[in-house]
Amino acid sequence: MSDAAAHAMEHHTSTGIDSRKVAIWTLIGSECLFFASLISTYLVYKGKSLVGPLPHAESQCMLHGAMQKCEGVFEIKLVTTGTAILLFSSFFVVMALYGAQKGNRKMLVGWLAATVLCGLFFVSMQVYEFNHFYHKGMGYGTNLFSSTFYTLTGFHGSHVSVGVIWLSTLLVLAIRGKLPPEKSLNLEIAALYWHFVDVVWIVIFPVVYLMR
């Protein structure tokens, strides 16, 4: 059988959609329940921490062995910047995909590089934030807030990191000219994952940072 025929069989599907695309959507659907479990735990334990530090300023909390007024640990400005960057990266990757599908390599490489940089910035923001909180006395097991917060955002951050590695791999392929339009699906799948990571943050940002 010729390669073209093999190719045709390989891509012939009942729905007309490539199996890899259905698979990534299936994975995304499944991941919704991962994040649902994490978010519900965060919310169920909201306000039940026995000691500080706490996310937002409180007039009374147990800190360093005494009831006192506490500062909130959240740095809304920093995390808003990170949020905006992640949102823009979704725009960037969709532009890269557009370039890939149109065979415009310059567009593909440029926007994809911008996406990867945004991803790296977001991860760095999170590393900085965790480090900052840690130095404010908020260890992983300090209280329910710290445990649920670090687990939820850390789980999301590890998804961002996987996305950065995935997109970087595709960036290298794109630079070497190995991501032609007929293979743009490879980028489309990675982009779907990336958008999913973004929409999860769209939920986490208000629910965790902005609701008191």
Add this chain to the structure above:
Amino acid sequence: MDAHAHAPAGEHSHPTPALYFKVALVLFVLTALEVMAFEAGHGGMGAGIRPVIEPIVVELLLVLSAAKFALVAMFYMHLKQDSRLLTNLFVFPILLAAGVIMGLIVLLQYWRTVGAH
């Protein structure tokens, strides 16, 4: 769903970069509104409207967040023109996830009669 014959016609007619850019702008504005709602609701900037915002800040944030979520899913994830199958693969788990979150909050925060803290 069984349709090599009538595969989703518009699958490859993606929107234009101009539309993507508009969506990005709206997302940016909605995010700014979220932060403003937070600030206004908690006595930061715009403390004058605090009494108006404070009682509804959670609902406001949820609506804004849902709008952003929908925009990314519809336009960037192409659910608007892709097969309905893919939309179902996303929407059904989201509904279940929302049910789980609400169920657990109700069960553990409101309906606990024994052993609640």
Add this chain to the structure above:
Amino acid sequence: MATSVIDRSPATHAPENTGIWSWITTVDHKRIGILYGATAFLFFLIGGLEALFMRIQLMKPDNTFVSAATFNSLFTMHGTTMIFLGVMPLSAMFFNYFIPLQIGARDVAFPRLNAFSYWVFLLGGLFINFSWLINAAPNAGWFGYANLTERTYSPGLNTDFWVLGLQILGIASMAAAINFFVTIVNLRAPGMKMLRMPMFVWMSFITQILLLLAFPVITIALVFLMMDRHFGTHFFIPEGGGDPILWQHLFWIFGHPEVYILILPAFGIVSEVLPVFSRKPLFGYTAMVFSGAFIAFLGFGVWSHHMFATGMGPFADSFFALSTMLIAVPTGVKIFNWIGTLWGGSLQMKTPLYFALGMIAMFIIGGLSGVMHSSPPADLQQTDTYFVVAHFHYVLFGGSIFGLTAGAYYWFPKMFGRMLSEKIGKLHFWLMFIGFNVTFFPMHFLGLNGMPRRVYTYPAGLNFEFWNRIQTYGSLLLGVSFLVFIYNLWQASRKPADAPADPWKGATLEWLIPSPPQEFNFADVPPVNSSMPAWDLRRAGGGQLPEPPRVSGAGIHMPRPSYWPVVAAFGVLGVIGSVLFTEAFPHWYFITLGGAAVLFYGVYRWAFEPAF
């Protein structure tokens, strides 16, 4: 267009590669199915042995056959093994082997991912069972209730083996679920609409959806528990503000769909067997599909009926009692449809039908005692007694195992090209049926008389002696029935291949190709115009179907073997297993990093090697 270049001349007898390396690198769904089946059957026998040890211990009052500590490990490992290493992978054997055949596909959508699932499952199973060798078998129950499973009450590695082992097995299940889901959605033969799929494929499809939606929840719960045990958090520790009840909720949000994951494949098998041996189409096909889907959907809204005893309050109790009772409706629809299928059929009393009928009868008993539990006041009396043990063995053994055994007798000729002995098969059935009922029916009485579960012994004079002794005899009979089954398999393996392509006059596509099928399954996919394509062809042929020839098949592109899935599976083991060493080895995270590197390297080589 691709089919025009396939060589359909008779096959020359080039021997198939059967060396050990060919099994390690295989990506053929049929071989992976056999690997799943063989591995799961071994684990199943281990789980059965654990049960027999418990039965011997409970045979008489104040027995000292095993210690209390060993007994804890026995019931924990029995439950864990039977669910995660027995019934689930035995179902996976049939998913692997028969989903592609029944939908007319060459293989699953992602053959290497399929191999990865198997190897991760094997390593996870070995990981959990390795704990026996260092005398640290899990001992806190298959449900792992916090805070019993926290460090304070479960020091030692026992619970770590359980937590980490389940995490590894979860990865195998998730990968497999994505694979089968996509396979069913996307690789159906032309003409096979969703509502023409065989019922086994339908029930498998629903099972994959449940796996995809339920496993993430247990994964997160296990992460929390691992963090509590090793990294200083208090997710389920009241001293730090945590709530042990949250564990129960998360566990049962997974755990209740899990029981449908265990039973729906058996429902599917029985729905295949009944029409073929009644010579009648399945009664109420569409109702069967939708009742299955409805059961799965409701299955996510009933989890707290496992937790009535925790005191959830009247609102929660009422809600979960009602939703649980509601599930009896679609289940009843299924049972009536099965009876409707049998009604007026010309029954061919072959072994698969025996087991299918046994399944229906036993499942009805288990289903009825299940409805009894849905009432909170009744449940409070039954919780933690042998009544509950009776209930779930009637649904899981009487339901799942009888159904899977029906499948084994039904499909063995297709898988191995040999017929199992009918005579020995029927002996197997009667021994298993009698042994099963003698073992488990008296548990209803013991439970209602107040005998608690999970006790390693009981004093004399409580009226528990008689039934316990009878039950132990029954369990020994069950053990014998499986020896008979093994003998049946063994004697079949020794005789020359004798199975025709279609020994039962089956209705579905797998019966249209030689037994065992060739590597590429179908040289040409037959036309599908209904949910019974083989019967359509048989009718068109005047009741006869020609024996399909084995053809050369040269020119059919099959996926290439690969060992990268095995490498990646070892990476998974390294990453997750490393947490065992947090105490013993200060630089334990080097193992994590090493595992991650292996996983990363394996996935990259896998991604960049050509699939065909």
